[in-house]
Amino acid sequence: MCSSRSDPVPELPAPLSLGIDIGGSKVAAGVVNAEGEVLEELRRATPGRDARAVEAVIGELVHELEGRHRIDSVGIGAAGWMDLPGSTVVFSPHLAWRDEPLRQNLEATLHRPVLVTNDADAAAWAEWRFGAGRGRDRMVMLTLGTGIGGALVIDGRVERGSFGMAGEFGHQIIMPGGHRCECGNRGCWEQYASGNALGREGRELARKHSPMAAGLLAAANGRPKNITGSVVTALALEGEATAQELVAEVGEWLGLGIANLAAALDPALFVIGGGLSAAGELLLDPTRRAYLRNLTGRGYRQEALIMKAQLGPSAGLVGAADLARTQQRPLERYRR
Amino acid sequence: MCSSRSDPVPELPAPLSLGIDIGGSKVAAGVVNAEGEVLEELRRATPGRDARAVEAVIGELVHELEGRHRIDSVGIGAAGWMDLPGSTVVFSPHLAWRDEPLRQNLEATLHRPVLVTNDADAAAWAEWRFGAGRGRDRMVMLTLGTGIGGALVIDGRVERGSFGMAGEFGHQIIMPGGHRCECGNRGCWEQYASGNALGREGRELARKHSPMAAGLLAAANGRPKNITGSVVTALALEGEATAQELVAEVGEWLGLGIANLAAALDPALFVIGGGLSAAGELLLDPTRRAYLRNLTGRGYRQEALIMKAQLGPSAGLVGAADLARTQQRPLERYRR
Numbered sequence: 085m086c087s088s089r090s091d092p093v094p095e096l097p098a099p100l101s102l103g104i105d106i107g108g109s110k111v112a113a114g115v116v117n118a119e120g121e122v123l124e125e126l127r128r129a130t131p132g133r134d135a136r137a138v139e140a141v142i143g144e145l146v147h148e149l150e151g152r153h154r155i156d157s158v159g160i161g162a163a164g165w166m167d168l169p170g171s172t173v174v175f176s177p178h179l180a181w182r183d184e185p186l187r188q189n190l191e192a193t194l195h196r197p198v199l200v201t202n203d204a205d206a207a208a209w210a211e212w213r214f215g216a217g218r219g220r221d222r223m224v225m226l227t228l229g230t231g232i233g234g235a236l237v238i239d240g241r242v243e244r245g246s247f248g249m250a251g252e253f254g255h256q257i258i259m260p261g262g263h264r265c266e267c268g269n270r271g272c273w274e275q276y277a278s279g280n281a282l283g284r285e286g287r288e289l290a291r292k293h294s295p296m297a298a299g300l301l302a303a304a305n306g307r308p309k310n311i312t313g314s315v316v317t318a319l320a321l322e323g324e325a326t327a328q329e330l331v332a333e334v335g336e337w338l339g340l341g342i343a344n345l346a347a348a349l350d351p352a353l354f355v356i357g358g359g360l361s362a363a364g365e366l367l368l369d370p371t372r373r374a375y376l377r378n379l380t381g382r383g384y385r386q387e388a389l390i391m392k393a394q395l396g397p398s399a400g401l402v403g404a405a406d407l408a409r410t411q412q413r414p415l416e417r418y419r420r
Numbered sequence: 421m422c423s424s425r426s427d428p429v430p431e432l433p434a435p436l437s438l439g440i441d442i443g444g445s446k447v448a449a450g451v452v453n454a455e456g457e458v459l460e461e462l463r464r465a466t467p468g469r470d471a472r473a474v475e476a477v478i479g480e481l482v483h484e485l486e487g488r489h490r491i492d493s494v495g496i497g498a499a500g501w502m503d504l505p506g507s508t509v510v511f512s513p514h515l516a517w518r519d520e521p522l523r524q525n526l527e528a529t530l531h532r533p534v535l536v537t538n539d540a541d542a543a544a545w546a547e548w549r550f551g552a553g554r555g556r557d558r559m560v561m562l563t564l565g566t567g568i569g570g571a572l573v574i575d576g577r578v579e580r581g582s583f584g585m586a587g588e589f590g591h592q593i594i595m596p597g598g599h600r601c602e603c604g605n606r607g608c609w610e611q612y613a614s615g616n617a618l619g620r621e622g623r624e625l626a627r628k629h630s631p632m633a634a635g636l637l638a639a640a641n642g643r644p645k646n647i648t649g650s651v652v653t654a655l656a657l658e659g660e661a662t663a664q665e666l667v668a669e670v671g672e673w674l675g676l677g678i679a680n681l682a683a684a685l686d687p688a689l690f691v692i693g694g695g696l697s698a699a700g701e702l703l704l705d706p707t708r709r710a711y712l713r714n715l716t717g718r719g720y721r722q723e724a725l726i727m728k729a730q731l732g733p734s735a736g737l738v739g740a741a742d743l744a745r746t747q748q749r750p751l752e753r754y755r756r
Contacts, residue, residue, distance in 0.1 A: 165717060165720075165721065174717070174720045174721055175717040175721060177717075182720055183720065220582075221582055222581060222582045234684075238574075238579070243574070243685075244686070245558060245686025246556075246557055246686055246687055246688035246722075246724070247686055247688070247721060247722040248686070249683075249686040249717065249721050249722075250684065250685050250686040251684070251686075252683040252684065252686075252716060253683065255716035255717075256592075256683050256684060257594065257676060257679070257680055257714060258593065258594060258596065259595075259596065260594065260595065260676065265716075267716040267717060268716075268718075269714060269716055272716070340593060340596065343593070344592040344593055345684070346585075347585075347588040347589065347591040347592050348570075348586065348587070348588065348589050348592060348681070348684065348685075349579075349581055349586050349684075350580070350581025350582055350583055350584070350585040350586040350587075350588075351582055352582035378605060380588060380591035380601075380603040380604075380608070381510070381511040381513075381588070381591075381603060382604075384501075384510045384511040384518055385501065385510055385511060385583060386582075386585075388582070
């Protein structure tokens, strides 16, 4: 509505946002610009399960980065279930938090407003804005690590449900009476299709003294308990046959669950991120085969693509930063 | 913007819409007003699985009702999966249709534009507009009959996915390797939580010559094959103990699947309709118990309500009629 100004306006640096990703094993903080680029990133180990200690680490990270960048907004993605206003982590299976007033505590620590969201929602937002999901009307993101982080983007909006808990696809029960899950149930999908599941299968094979586990044990100094999802993934990428079989098995469970989500949600795209996605086609090829074999109505419908995430382990902090930067603006601006 | 008119305006009858519900066993047609009331309803048996014969029956029903009512719009809900534009039934497990150009054929038969949608979407729309779902931001409707008709309403819009196939919750696999489904897969939820599942369990019990099946057999003239879901439901309502057990078992599977949908979608409300919902609390009480026992994060989250549908077997035609009547108007008008 204003007329153009004739006075020269000093050029201000583009606004930067600080994104923080709180996971079960690490806290990452990064300075992110409006194009989703990370200008600087810092990482710390998650200091146990005590929320106060985590908040202190976040305070240190923010203080350090604020000393070197002009930060306009701060967004946090945490591995827990947020209430709808984004103030309280009501339940976090992997951090062992319950009813944790994270936003209030962080605002007191940081002396500024912060946006708090679920880490999987943050990662999905990043992939939709800057990564594999660009231009898709509907996208499901699955972040495979300790468990399955899930999020659904519909028409430029992360769908959070009536109470803020939507997207917990990893806790859909796909094997009644199956493996026990951190959430308390049995048979949750993430007990079959996650980095943790891959590690568990490797350890079980080793403890059975199966000759097939020789390669796994050699990589773990002969100790089954050292066999983690990361160890098996790395071995698979080196060509070790048993590790590749285990990754493929996890891919089959992943594809089955994706077929279930396609039945329910029919998105155009599934994006697979998280540590386990480093296995690439060793994981995604069996995933796609199992998806197509289990998809209801197969051969008579359009099929969603299954793609690897593009933003890597920084997706969570990039998404948290971008959500914080854009939250005050009409969402329509970000629709495609 | 217009000033009020001083000339008297002749009062026109409120516009009426004709809704048609094509199921595996019956075709129902009804004249519906803007309040969702059915002014007249006709029913015919579905004439086998031939699409031409079904279209002919629809032609007769519309012709008869048009003779007695001023119809402004026609909407069809069919037990099949529509493409996104609503022109083709791409797959119908229970009608055995594939790539059926239903809208084009009906427009040729009826000489007018028609709206074609999925029957479960239509029923959900009716319950959201006029029934159990009024005032809820998010609602999942499950119509329990031959299978599970599913639909999700988000903020006054039926969520259809990227390609039109969303809401097929009944084909989520909850028991890998389980019962074979009409869709071709094994272990689909609707093989455990539907009227057909209830009938199958009753027949199996009778064929095992279990003394527990005496009541079921007596109601079926001693012939196991006569034991259907409706027979078991009616017996349960009369107080027969085995029938009540079987209904409760189906309720437990229903509750498990609802817990899965709550994990994924977190709606405020689940509405249970279809023939099996006639069992009322005999079904819904065990459903709610199983839902609460299997809900991930239970005790730390808001829980969705599980309610019986309010519009009965006419919900599908009411919803199809109302979608046809309102489809040309901005959806925002119907947001609450």
